[in-house]
Amino acid sequence: MLFWTTLKVALRSLWAAKMRSLLSMLGIVIGVGAVIAMLAVGAGAQKQVLGHITALGSNLLMVMPGQPRTGGVRSGAVETLVLEDAEAVPGAVEGVLALSPVVRGTGQFKFFGANKQSSVMGVNPGYLGLRNFEIAAGRMFTESEVARRAKVAVLGADLASDLFGTADPVGQTVKVNGSAFLVVGALQAKGTQGPFSFDDQALVPHTTAMKRLFGKDYLDEIDVQTTPDADQAAVQAGIEELLRRRHAIRFGQDDDFHVRNMAEMVETATTVTGIFSLLLGSVAAISLFVGGIGIMNIMLVTVTERTREIGIRKAIGARDRDILAQFLVEAVLMSALGGVTGVGAGVAVARLSGLVSGFEAVVQPQSVALAFSFAVLVGVFFGFYPARRASALDPIDALSYE
Amino acid sequence: MDAVIEAKDLVKAYTLGGAVVRALNGVSLTVGRGEMVAVTGASGSGKSTLMHILGCLGSPDSGPYVLGGEDVSLLTGNRLAQIRNRYIGLVFQTFNLLPRLSALENVELPLLYGGATGARRRAASALEAVGLADRMHHEPARMSGGQRQRVAIARAIVTDPMVLFADEPTGALDTKTGREIMEVFDGLHRDGRTLVMITHDPRIAAVCGRRIELEDGRILSDVRNGKG
Numbered sequence: 343m344l345f346w347t348t349l350k351v352a353l354r355s356l357w358a359a360k361m362r363s364l365l366s367m368l369g370i371v372i373g374v375g376a377v378i379a380m381l382a383v384g385a386g387a388q389k390q391v392l393g394h395i396t397a398l399g400s401n402l403l404m405v406m407p408g409q410p411r412t413g414g415v416r417s418g419a420v421e422t423l424v425l426e427d428a429e430a431v432p433g434a435v436e437g438v439l440a441l442s443p444v445v446r447g448t449g450q451f452k453f454f455g456a457n458k459q460s461s462v463m464g465v466n467p468g469y470l471g472l473r474n475f476e477i478a479a480g481r482m483f484t485e486s487e488v489a490r491r492a493k494v495a496v497l498g499a500d501l502a503s504d505l506f507g508t509a510d511p512v513g514q515t516v517k518v519n520g521s522a523f524l525v526v527g528a529l530q531a532k533g534t535q536g537p538f539s540f541d542d543q544a545l546v547p548h549t550t551a552m553k554r555l556f557g558k559d560y561l562d563e564i565d566v567q568t569t570p571d572a573d574q575a576a577v578q579a580g581i582e583e584l585l586r587r588r589h590a591i592r593f594g595q596d597d598d599f600h601v602r603n604m605a606e607m608v609e610t611a612t613t614v615t616g617i618f619s620l621l622l623g624s625v626a627a628i629s630l631f632v633g634g635i636g637i638m639n640i641m642l643v644t645v646t647e648r649t650r651e652i653g654i655r656k657a658i659g660a661r662d663r664d665i666l667a668q669f670l671v672e673a674v675l676m677s678a679l680g681g682v683t684g685v686g687a688g689v690a691v692a693r694l695s696g697l698v699s700g701f702e703a704v705v706q707p708q709s710v711a712l713a714f715s716f717a718v719l720v721g722v723f724f725g726f727y728p729a730r731r732a733s734a735l736d737p738i739d740a741l742s743y744e
Numbered sequence: 745m746d747a748v749i750e751a752k753d754l755v756k757a758y759t760l761g762g763a764v765v766r767a768l769n770g771v772s773l774t775v776g777r778g779e780m781v782a783v784t785g786a787s788g789s790g791k792s793t794l795m796h797i798l799g800c801l802g803s804p805d806s807g808p809y810v811l812g813g814e815d816v817s818l819l820t821g822n823r824l825a826q827i828r829n830r831y832i833g834l835v836f837q838t839f840n841l842l843p844r845l846s847a848l849e850n851v852e853l854p855l856l857y858g859g860a861t862g863a864r865r866r867a868a869s870a871l872e873a874v875g876l877a878d879r880m881h882h883e884p885a886r887m888s889g890g891q892r893q894r895v896a897i898a899r900a901i902v903t904d905p906m907v908l909f910a911d912e913p914t915g916a917l918d919t920k921t922g923r924e925i926m927e928v929f930d931g932l933h934r935d936g937r938t939l940v941m942i943t944h945d946p947r948i949a950a951v952c953g954r955r956i957e958l959e960d961g962r963i964l965s966d967v968r969n970g971k972g
Contacts, residue, residue, distance in 0.1 A: 344856045344857065344859070347849070347852075347853070347856055351842075351844070351845065354844045354845075355844065358844060650840075651842055651843075653840075654840045654841075654842060655842075655853070655857075656801075656825060656828075657799075657801060657828065657834050657840070658828065658829065658834070658853060658854040658857065658899065659825050659826065659828045659829020659830070659854050659857045659858060659903075660825060660829075660857050661821075661822040661825045661826070661857070662821060662822055662825075663822075664857055736802070737801045737802070738796050738801050738802050741801070741836075741840070
């Protein structure tokens with residue numbers, strides 16, 4: 343009964359000073375909205391990155407030269423993987439379904455007036471299946487073309503349209519870094535967004551890439567696809583064992599290569615986007631904190647203004663805790679109302695940013711719950727001191743306050 | 745006579761700008777049940793301080809104050825708030841109603857703080873008793889001074905207190921309205937309530953059966969005019 347009266351009085355006094363209440367709530371609204379929107383953007387980014395990774399297929403192993411990246415810096419020599427390493431794998435390790443050496447480079451593509459710089463991947467025909475690419479027109483190059491270092495290329499969808507527009511590229515000849523390549527096929531677009539485009543590249547035989555285009559005698563990567571029933575960890579261990587032997591690495595010495603699996607990549611991506619979310623979330627949390635200070639400020643003003651009211655309440659028998667509850671309820675009501683509005687604003691902003699950028703923001707129920715309860719806690723925390731001050735007033739002093 | 749208030753040698757001192765002011769300097773008095781007492785005196789005589797202490801808004805520095813058989817002079821804070829809530833009704837010169845609450849809600853409030861049952865019904869009958877049955881849902885801002893003071897009186901009597909204190913209850917009202925309010929108090933007295941009125945208005949003092957005059961924190965005179 344007393345609780346309802348307390349709530350009613352709190353609502354009425356907030357209503358009596360509408361503008362002031364709104365302005366003090368604004369900090370909480372922005373804070374809660376920012377937390378929800380930022381976490382939604384973070385979750386959206388995570389979902390997208392994980393989508394990219396799983397699109398690669400979960401049974402992929404990537405052998406990279408050098409030691410694992412530590413803090414973004416690659417240490418050790420990078421010219422350690424050779425073609426013979428790749429060729430040795432299928433015979434020595436069980437459970438390998440497909441394998442492709444990978445040589446990366448950049449090529450300047452020319453076709454009459456069209457001129458474009460794009461990445462060139464030197465691979466074998468198996469790469470198509472490894473990375474889930476589909477041929478849109480023409481064909482993939484063949485093993486025999488690989489064996490004779492044929493100057494043939496399969497173009498990614500974006501590269502093909504940049505060079506040829508809507509015309510069929512198959513059968514045309516393009517210049518790559520000055521030498522003529524026959525376009526034998528074009529890839530279906532992967533339709534991926536973000537900074538990594540799988541469509542802006544050309545595939546050529548790895549032998550051609552090594553000897554004719556880039557003059558390399560080492561590989562940048564070996565992609566291995568395991569059979570569906572194979573134990574991935576065992577395959578990975580087998581490859582590591584084989585390469586250690588081939589590279590004559592003694593026990594206790596660091597490897598000059600490393601094998602990455604998809605689980606590891608998912609983990610890395612989760613960590614990175616997690617840090618991203620945490621960063622965005624903490625900036626938002628700070629604004630929520632600042633909103634709390636706004637509430638405390640206005641509550642201190644309110645307590646001073648209503649000193650006489652406090653005196654009256656005490657005179658008719660309100661205990662300290664009744665006064666404390668009165669002002670605490672008012673502060674929490676303000677932060678909770680701000681929280682509700684902020685939830686609405688946050689969801690709207692997340693939706694809107696999704697519409698505008700095409701970068702999906704995922705509003706998670708737990709982040710809504712988190713932001714709202716944090717807002718209420720902010721109200722309790724910052725409302726407590728002013729309420730405490732109100733409850734500690736002496737009734738005589740409060741009654742004679744003008 | 746059944747004593748409601750028994751105070752002996754009450755002392756209350758304040759420090760004001762470095763100087764110690766003895767607002768009450770040994771006041772002893774006894775008020776019996778059903779008495780209507782006027783406390784008069786020049787401003788600064790200590791009558792407001794006396795009302796604060798007798799009304800349990802503050803504690804005396806020394807001297808026992810027995811209210812309804814219980815020594816309340818050593819109580820503080822929440823315990824004192826409970827005493828005010830249950831045994832004391834306070835009426836002020838400036839009404840001291842809460843804005844934004846209707847007359848009924850104002851009168852209800854002491855009962856809600858005391859955790860009493862049937863608050864709404866009791867508040868309504870208190871308002872009827874002061875002749876405001878038709879104004880229950882008005883807010884104080886929409887009432888005249890006399891009506892507001894009636895609401896304040898209703899709030900003071902709603903808990904059925906042992907003693908009613910009024911500090912210059914007609915001080916903010918015109919003569920006619922003041923007389924009406926005094927009639928309300930007189931009616932409460934006739935119903936057997938104990939009243940202590942702080943005033944400097946001789947006409948009010950004349951209505952009361954007993955008149956205590958204070959000067960410099962001491963009782964100057966204590967006269968019964970035979971009416972009480």
